[in-house]
Amino acid sequence: MSEFDGDFTVIPEYKVLLIDDDKTYAQLVRRVLKSCRTSRFDFEWTPDFQTAVDSLEADAHDAYLIDYKLADHDGLELLKVGSRRNCRGAMILLTGAGDSSVDQKALELGAVEYMEKHRADGPMLERSIRYAVQWKRKEEELRAxxxxxxxxQMQLIQAEKMNSVGRLAAGIAHEIKNPLAIISMGLDFFRNKSAKDEGMKLAVDEMDDAVTRADRIVKGxxxxxxxxxxxxxxxxxxAVLSKALMFVRHELHIRHIKVKRELAPKLPLCHVDANKFIQVFINIFLNAAYAMPNGGVLTVRTKVRSLDEVFTGLTEDSAEEVGKVITVEIEDTGVGIPEDKLDKIYDPFFTTKPTGVGTGLGLAVAKSIMLLHGGGLDVENKENGGGVRVTLSILV
Ligand SMILES: Nc1ncnc2c1ncn2[C@@H]1O[C@H](COP(=O)(O)OP(=O)(O)OP(=O)(O)O)[C@@H](O)[C@H]1O
Ligand SMILES: [Mg+2]
Known part of the structure; x- marks a missing residue:
């Protein structure tokens, strides 16, 4: 908090807590800080160790003046508490005459400043608090x-990882695609030859299923x-959403899943590859269906929002110039995703489905499709639990 004096210069205000069991010293500091003209101090004092610990944990003050010698403890213990809790207030250690050896130790434990009590007159105390608070704020900015x-950097590493997986996958996929095509042709040949042999027909059909599955993975x-x-x-x-829903109608029906549409009354046209979007929607719908084996509700919600609603911090002028964002939210009432798996679900081949059911490529592909469109895809558990919300965003 700051306020103006008569000259319209800003007088900084600091919340300061003195932790010291010497009441006379506390009164002295109170008087000294009160008479200070260049800064304003909201001063509090406590002789009690536990109260001091609580204050440090609550991070409620800009600066803490901590006496080195407290009744049953020493000030260094409080510095430890403050550091452990990442206290953002500046901690200043006060020592008596002759305790100067604690200087180094105090700095190591997170004190910003160290002062001998008897030397600390008004201006010096004021300056030390001001400097210490500034220092601490800069440190906090740097940390952020x-x-x-x-x-x-983590995102870059992740992107690089995706890139190398992608390159590797492309090579392998091409190597597998050709043999698969040859096997498929061979199977057609056998099917024609063995039209009358039931046992042979069954075996060929099973092989054909296996090849189709492998082909699906390669295509993914x-x-x-x-x-x-x-x-x-x-x-x-x-219209794109309706088409995708039609493709998964059977999967939803056999699991008794209801579809709830909460659609924006008027949606501007958007510049997308409809087939790729259908692919994205189908994967999200199937993921939701799989998470609701005993029924549930699949909600599809569309909204049109202005960019400044999505990104705060735009000035009014720039918000008018930029366009709109369409968001599509797809919610299920399924089992949800365990928190420790949430950052893995976009990894290629990450799947919790049995072998042969999922390839773990769905979300990896969906995310890259959305990014290519300059849009985004986010998956989260719903705030109140009980299911997942996938949010797609597209600029228009
Ligand atoms: N709606 C959801 N509810 C619960 N878990 C989900 C949901 N969507 C995705 N997941 C989790 O994320 C994993 C990865 O999903 P992704 O779509 O990438 O692959 P998959 O569905 O397992 O396989 P594929 O889509 O390639 O057939 C899933 O196996 C599942 O564990
Ligand atoms: Mg999937």
């Missing part, structure tokens, strides 16, 4: 920037790895 950097791999060529046209997304 570092976190961001780390998150971006190629979809995932090949730089997809998009055939984008202005499309009505509601």
């Amino acid at each position: 920037a570092n976190e961001q950097l780390k998150a971006h 791999l190629l979809d995932f790895s090949a730089p997809l060529e998009l055939k984008q046209r202005a499309e009505d997304l509601h």
Whole structure:
């Protein structure tokens, strides 16, 4: 908090907690800080160790003046608490005369400043608090920037991993595709030859099923790895959604799953590859269906939002210039995804389905299709549990 003095200069205000069992010293500090003209202090004092621990944990003050010698504890213990809790307030250790050896130790434990009590007059105390708080704020900014950097690096590593998996997969897929085609032709030949032999027919059909399954995996791999060529046209997304729902009608029906549509009254046309979008929707619908083996509700919701609703921080002017975002939310009432699996579901081949049922490529392919469209795909568990929400976003 800050306020203006008569000259309209901003006077900084600091919340300060003194932790010291010497009441006289506390009164002195109170007086000294009160008479300070360049900063304003909201001063509190406690002689009690536990109260100090609670305050550090609540992170409620800008600065903590911590006496080195407390009744049953020492100030270093409080520094440890503050550091462990990543306390954002600046901790300043106060020592008596002759305790200067704790200086180094105090810094190691996270103190920003160290002062001998008897030397700390008003201006010095004021300056130390101000500098310590600034230092701590800068440190916090740096820490936040570092976190961001780390998150971006992780994304880059993940993208690189996807890239190499993609390249590898493309090579393998091409190698497998040709033998599969030859086997398939061979099976056709046998089928014609063995039209009258029931046993032979059964065996050929089973082999044919196996080849079809393998072919599906190969096709998925190629979809995932090949730089997809998009055939984008202005499309009505509601029509695309209806088509995709039609393809999975049977899967939903046998599991007694109801479809609830909450569609935006008017959806602008968007520039997409309809077939690729159908592929994305089908995978999401089938994932949802699989998560609801005993029935449930599949909700399909579309919304049109302006970009500034999605990204805060745009100025009004820039928000008017930029376009709109269509979001498609697909919710199920299924089993949900365990939290520790949430960051793996986009990995190619990550599946919790039995072998032969899922290839684990669905979401990997869906995500890359959405990214190619300049859109996004997010999967999360619903806030109140009981199912998953997939959100697709497309710029129009
Ligand atoms: N709606 C959902 N509810 C619960 N789990 C889900 C849901 N959607 C995805 N998952 C989890 O994410 C995993 C990966 O999904 P993804 O679509 O990529 O592959 P898959 O469905 O297992 O196989 P494929 O789609 O290739 O046939 C699933 O195996 C499942 O564990
Ligand atoms: Mg799937």
